[in-house]
Amino acid sequence: MTDQVTFPDAVQWAVPFFIAAILAEFLWIAVKGKGGRYETRDAVTSLIMGAGNIASGLLLGFIAYAFFMWLWQITPLDLGTSIPVIVLCFVLDDLRYYWVHRFGHRIRWVWASHVNHHSSQHYNLTTALRQTWTYTFTFMMVVRAPLILLGFHPAMVLFVGGLNLIYQFWIHTEAIGKMPRWFEAVMNTPSHHRVHHGRNARYLDCNYAGAFIIWDKMFGTFVPEQEDDRVDFGLVHNIGTFNPLRVAFHEWVGIWRDASQPGLTLRQRLAYCFAPPGYSHDGSRDNSQQIKAKHIALHPEDRGTPGFEHFRADLPKSQAEQA
Amino acid sequence: MPLGILLVLVIGGIAGITLMMHLAGKSRVTQLTPDVAKAAWLRHVPGDKVVDVTITNDGHTALIRTPAGNGLVWSFGADTVARHLQDFDWMDHPKGFEVRFHDFGTPRVLIHLDDTERQHWHNLMEPA
Ligand SMILES: [Zn+2]
Ligand SMILES: [Zn+2]
Numbered sequence: 001m002t003d004q005v006t007f008p009d010a011v012q013w014a015v016p017f018f019i020a021a022i023l024a025e026f027l028w029i030a031v032k033g034k035g036g037r038y039e040t041r042d043a044v045t046s047l048i049m050g051a052g053n054i055a056s057g058l059l060l061g062f063i064a065y066a067f068f069m070w071l072w073q074i075t076p077l078d079l080g081t082s083i084p085v086i087v088l089c090f091v092l093d094d095l096r097y098y099w100v101h102r103f104g105h106r107i108r109w110v111w112a113s114h115v116n117h118h119s120s121q122h123y124n125l126t127t128a129l130r131q132t133w134t135y136t137f138t139f140m141m142v143v144r145a146p147l148i149l150l151g152f153h154p155a156m157v158l159f160v161g162g163l164n165l166i167y168q169f170w171i172h173t174e175a176i177g178k179m180p181r182w183f184e185a186v187m188n189t190p191s192h193h194r195v196h197h198g199r200n201a202r203y204l205d206c207n208y209a210g211a212f213i214i215w216d217k218m219f220g221t222f223v224p225e226q227e228d229d230r231v232d233f234g235l236v237h238n239i240g241t242f243n244p245l246r247v248a249f250h251e252w253v254g255i256w257r258d259a260s261q262p263g264l265t266l267r268q269r270l271a272y273c274f275a276p277p278g279y280s281h282d283g284s285r286d287n288s289q290q291i292k293a294k295h296i297a298l299h300p301e302d303r304g305t306p307g308f309e310h311f312r313a314d315l316p317k318s319q320a321e322q323a
Numbered sequence: 324m325p326l327g328i329l330l331v332l333v334i335g336g337i338a339g340i341t342l343m344m345h346l347a348g349k350s351r352v353t354q355l356t357p358d359v360a361k362a363a364w365l366r367h368v369p370g371d372k373v374v375d376v377t378i379t380n381d382g383h384t385a386l387i388r389t390p391a392g393n394g395l396v397w398s399f400g401a402d403t404v405a406r407h408l409q410d411f412d413w414m415d416h417p418k419g420f421e422v423r424f425h426d427f428g429t430p431r432v433l434i435h436l437d438d439t440e441r442q443h444w445h446n447l448m449e450p451a
Contacts (some may be wrong), residue, residue: 012324019336023343030347039401040341040350047337054333121402126340152344169370201369232366240397240404240429250428257427 004083012054014166020172022125028175029124032122035175036124041242043126048244049116050129056136064141066155079152089152090160090211096147097164097210100140102221105205110138111277112251119247121234123197128172133248167211168193188213191225201295202269202307204288223307236278236291260270352383353398360403362386369404379419383420384434386447393447396423397432404429410424413448418443 017158029036062183079085104114113132120127147157168188176190183189196207206223216222217252239250258272260279267279278287286294296303296311303311327383344350353359357376364387375388386396393408406424413422419436436444 009324012329015329015332015336019332019340024342026340026343026347037401038344038349040344042401043344043349044337044341044403045339051333051337054329121399236400238367238399238402238404240399240424240432242404243398246428246430250426253427295369304335 005153005155007078008153009079009157010163011057014169018050018169018298022302025125025173025175027207032175033279037122037256038124038126039122042120043124045242045244045247046120046122046126046130049247050126050131050291051127052133052244052248058199060136062199063136064144065154065158067141068144068148069158071145071148072154074135074237075149075151077149079151081153081156085152086156086160089147089156090163092147092150092152093144093157093160094164094210094212095215097161098208098215098219100143101208103140103143104138104217105208106276107274108251108255108272108279110140112255113138115235115251115277115317116247118197118235119239121238123174123194123231123233125169125172127197127233128169130247134252137252148235163191165211172197176297184213186214186275190218192222194231194233195223195225197233199234199236200229200232200307201228202226202305203231203290204236204291206307226306236286236288332444338441351401353403354382355396355398355403356382356384357385360396363403364389364394364405366403367396368394368407377444379435379444380437381435381441384432386444395432395434395451397434407450420448 025036026038029038052252060138100110101114104110113134116132117127117130118257120130130136144161146158148154171188171190171193173190178184179187179189179192184191188207192207192209195203196209198204203223206221207213207216213222218237239247241247241250244322255273259269264272264281271279271281276287278290280286292308302308329361335412339387342398355378356364357378360376361373364386365371370391371389371391373387373389377385377388378384384396385396387396387405391407395408396403396405406426406429408422411422411424413420416433418433419441420434422430422432422434424430434444
């Protein structure tokens, strides 16, 4: 019976709201003279990436959906579609989002898809729409398998996933400083997510949350925004193109070039595909841990502060780096 | 949502927002000064030593000399991008020099040069 379950495509229905909110933020910044920055080509690129993301969902979404429906056929469990089940599904899918997002920053194969969300040096509501076109090729849909096997209908899982993306839209703004304390403690907020978009050494690889920041606190990846370390938005190596095709595919091309160069062992080729971003077989690049270590060498006073907890303040240097 | 309406919303929305930003003056390109260019370089290579900065007359590109070699900083909309001058080709272009990085995400930069600075930049790019 519940094979006939249908849910609206929430992201598509949110498009008019996205447009209205962008206009509102733009006018707010223009009137107040603060609260963020807009640049034409940057914003247009972000918007085209968003449109392409919807298009890629229409074109390739059937692959994930067929996989989910197959899981639905084999699972004996069916939790139905009552409101408490939908709420529980949203919370568990948000946990799923946390891990997919964390993999997205720690596995280059997944980063190749996710990098484009971070490829703007701006942080405004258009940045929220700078979304991947190549998610299907990361195979991260497998992370949703447990939810469906537990008896959450695939249509409901996709519906709450859409709500999650819509939630994350509004937090891409500098117009809001901090939300009320209780809200900052539980929910992902503009402040927490600004940190996630930072290229500062302190802010690399943290705040992977979708809707609830509690996952980062549970799994030890939470870094609060620091008054004295203003977020510098973008990538460690910012890209020099507004061309949406280059934005969408540049890291995939990079993986291919790195992994196919002559004279590497199989292990090195695999590392170029799946190791954390910044891997190189000859040590010519830095990953996030090396960038943090270099920062601490230049700024020892930051040792032990948020984002640098692994560099313990009370230990001598050599010991601290192993801690 | 019907595909036709979605298309009209998306295309109309992008066109409208683009036009509004352009008319509001948000297409202006960053002007580099020596200080801005130096700060942009250090943002890219934290802790590096900048020996010397040369800025084009149009203020959109800077050549950075460091002990480890040369680099370029250029205006990228309201922001800047920086790269070491390693693994690159450069060629004459009617408007100046074209630099090609072998990088899909940062393919090329056009350095606009007028006749008074062209020779100087030639020497900078190709130290004897
Ligand atoms: Zn991310
Ligand atoms: Zn984001």
